[in-house]
Amino acid sequence: MYWMKKTNIISFRIPLIVCLLTCGLLYCFSYLIEHTFEKISIQQNVTELNSVITSIERELTYYSPDENRDEFFQNLLLILTGHHHLFVYIIDDSGKIVYRTRGPNLSIALSQEHFDRLITENSTAIWNIDKSSYRIGASRVLLDEGRQYTTIVAVARDLQLEFIKRLRNGLGLLIVIACVLALIGSLISIYFTQKPINRLIKKIEGINMKSLNYRISTKSVPVKYVSLVKAFNNMLHRMEDVFDRQRNFTADIAHEMRTPITNLTTQTQIVLNNARSTDEYREILYSNLEEYEKMSQMISDMLFLAQADNHQLVPNLIDIDLHSMISLMCEYFEPLADEKNITFEIEGSCSHIEGDKMMLGRAISNILSNAIRYTPANQTIKISLSQVNQKRIQIIIANPGKKIESRHLPHLFDRFYRVDESRHRSGKDSSGTGIGLAIVKSIIDTHRGHIHVESDDLSTRFIIKLPTVI
Ligand SMILES: Nc1ncnc2c1ncn2[C@@H]1O[C@H](COP(=O)(O)OP(=O)(O)OP(=O)(O)O)[C@@H](O)[C@H]1O
Numbered sequence: 001m002y003w004m005k006k007t008n009i010i011s012f013r014i015p016l017i018v019c020l021l022t023c024g025l026l027y028c029f030s031y032l033i034e035h036t037f038e039k040i041s042i043q044q045n046v047t048e049l050n051s052v053i054t055s056i057e058r059e060l061t062y063y064s065p066d067e068n069r070d071e072f073f074q075n076l077l078l079i080l081t082g083h084h085h086l087f088v089y090i091i092d093d094s095g096k097i098v099y100r101t102r103g104p105n106l107s108i109a110l111s112q113e114h115f116d117r118l119i120t121e122n123s124t125a126i127w128n129i130d131k132s133s134y135r136i137g138a139s140r141v142l143l144d145e146g147r148q149y150t151t152i153v154a155v156a157r158d159l160q161l162e163f164i165k166r167l168r169n170g171l172g173l174l175i176v177i178a179c180v181l182a183l184i185g186s187l188i189s190i191y192f193t194q195k196p197i198n199r200l201i202k203k204i205e206g207i208n209m210k211s212l213n214y215r216i217s218t219k220s221v222p223v224k225y226v227s228l229v230k231a232f233n234n235m236l237h238r239m240e241d242v243f244d245r246q247r248n249f250t251a252d253i254a255h256e257m258r259t260p261i262t263n264l265t266t267q268t269q270i271v272l273n274n275a276r277s278t279d280e281y282r283e284i285l286y287s288n289l290e291e292y293e294k295m296s297q298m299i300s301d302m303l304f305l306a307q308a309d310n311h312q313l314v315p316n317l318i319d320i321d322l323h324s325m326i327s328l329m330c331e332y333f334e335p336l337a338d339e340k341n342i343t344f345e346i347e348g349s350c351s352h353i354e355g356d357k358m359m360l361g362r363a364i365s366n367i368l369s370n371a372i373r374y375t376p377a378n379q380t381i382k383i384s385l386s387q388v389n390q391k392r393i394q395i396i397i398a399n400p401g402k403k404i405e406s407r408h409l410p411h412l413f414d415r416f417y418r419v420d421e422s423r424h425r426s427g428k429d430s431s432g433t434g435i436g437l438a439i440v441k442s443i444i445d446t447h448r449g450h451i452h453v454e455s456d457d458l459s460t461r462f463i464i465k466l467p468t469v470i
C-alpha cells in the first residue's frame with residue numbers, strides 16, 4: 001500500500017482514462033464484429049431462401065405435382081440436396097400439403113397475419129416456433145389451369161444465434177480482461193515513472209538554508225529528468241550566491257563601519273592619555289573629521305543604494321549634452337590626474353539625452369576616479385561617445401592598466417566587491433569601500449540603460465548604453 005500513498009490522485013486519473021478508452025474502443029470493435037456477422041448471416045439466409053423458392057417456383061411451372069408427380073419430386077430432392085436445416089412446405093389451393101420436409105409445421109404460417117406480405121413484397125420474416133428461430137420466405141405460383149401452389153421455406157437460425165451469443169460473451173470477457181490489464185499496466189508504468197520523481201522530491205525536501213551548497217547528482221536520475229535537475233541545481237547555485245552576498249553584505253557593512261570607529265576610538269584614547277597643545281588637538285580633530293566624513297559618505301552611499309533597491313530613486317530628467325558634461329568632469333579630475341601625469345582624451349559625439357545630471361555625473365565621476373586610480377603613470381584615459389541608433393547612445397571609458405581577471409568581472413558591480421583581496425577587508429587601504437560601481441549600476445539602471453565591463457592586457461573598458469529618452 002506504500003506505493004498507493006505515493007501515487008497521488010492525479011496519477012490515478014491517467015490509468016482510469018486509459019482503462020475507459022480501452023473499454024470504449026474494444027466495445028466499438030466488438031459491436032462492429034457482431035453487427036457485421038449478423039448482417040452476413042441474414043444475407044446468407046435470405047439468399048438461400050430466395051434461391052430455393054425460385055427453383056421450386058420453376059419446377060412448379062414445368063412439372064405440376066399432380067400430373068408429373070415423379071419428375072417433380074425427383075427435381076425437388078435435387079434442389080434441396082445440400083441445404084441443411086432448411087424446411088419446405090408446398091400447399092395447394094385447397095389447403096392440402098403437396099410436399100413437406102420433416103421439421104416444424106410451416107402450414108401454420110398461412111394463418112399468420114403478415115403472411116401475404118411475405119409473398120407480395122418478396123420479403124422474409126423471423127418466426128419463432130417451439131423455442132427455435134427460423135427465417136421464413138414464401139411464394140405463390142398460379143398455373144394456367146387455374147391451380148395455385150403456396151411454397152413456404154424456412155431456414156433455422158439457432159446455430160447462428162448461438163454463435164452470435166458466444167461471440168458476444170467472448171468479446172465481453174475480452175473487454176473486461178483488457179480493461180483490467182490496461183488499468184494495472186498503466187498503474188505500474190506510472191508507479192515506475194513516479195519513483196525517481198519521489199526520490200527527487202525527498203532530496204529536495206531535505207534542502208534547507210544550511211545545505212544550499214547541496215547539488216543533486218544527475219547520475220542518480222533518469223535521462224529525461226537530467227535537464228530538470230540541472231535547472232534546479234542552477235537555481236540552488238543562484239540562491240546560494242544571493243544568500244552569500246546578503247551575508248557578506250551585512251558583514252561588510254559592519255566591517256566598514258567598525259574600521260573608522262576603531263580608528264576614532266584609538267585616536268581619542270591616545271590623545272586623552274597625555275595633555276596636548278591646541279595645535280595638536282586641532283590636528284587630531286581634523287584627522288577625526290576625515291573619518292567622520294568618510295563614514296558619512298558611506299552612510300549616504302548606502303542610503304542611495306537602499307533607495308535604488310526600493311525603486312525610490314526618481315531621476316530629475318533634463319536635457320543633457322554628454323560631451324560637454326564629460327569635458328567638464330575631466331577638467332575637474334585634471335589636478336588628480338596630473339599627479340600621475342595622466343591625460344584624458346574624449347573622442348566621438350552623440351545626441352543629447354534625457355537624464356538626471358547629478359546622478360549621471362556621479363556615475364561617470366565614480367568610473368573616472370577608478371580609472372585614474374588604476375591607470376599607470378604617464379598614460380591616457382580614453383572616453384568615446386557614439387550613437388548606437390537613433391534611440392540609444394554609447395559611452396566607453398577605457399583606461400590602460402593591469403587586466404582584471406575574467407572571474408572578477410561579473411562581480412565588479414556588487415556592493416563591497418574589490419578585486420584585490422588583500423585590500424578587501426584589510427582596512428589598511430583607505431582608497432575605497434567597493435560601493436562606487438554598485439552606485440554606478442543603480443544609476444544606469446534607473447536611467448533604463450545598461451553597463452558592462454571588459455578587460456584585457458591593453459585596457460579595462462566600462463561600456464555604458466543609455467536611451468536618449470527614458
Ligand atoms: N578602471 C579599473 N581598472 C581596474 N580595476 C578596477 C577599475 N575600476 C574598478 N576596478 C576594481 O573594481 C573594484 C570595485 O570598484 P568600486 O569603484 O566599486 O570600489 P572602490 O573603487 O574600491 O571603492 P569606492 O569606489 O567605493 O571608493 C575596485 O576595488 C577595483 O578592484
Ligand SMILES: [Mg+2]
Pocket residue numbers: 366369370432435436437
Ligand atoms: Mg571606486
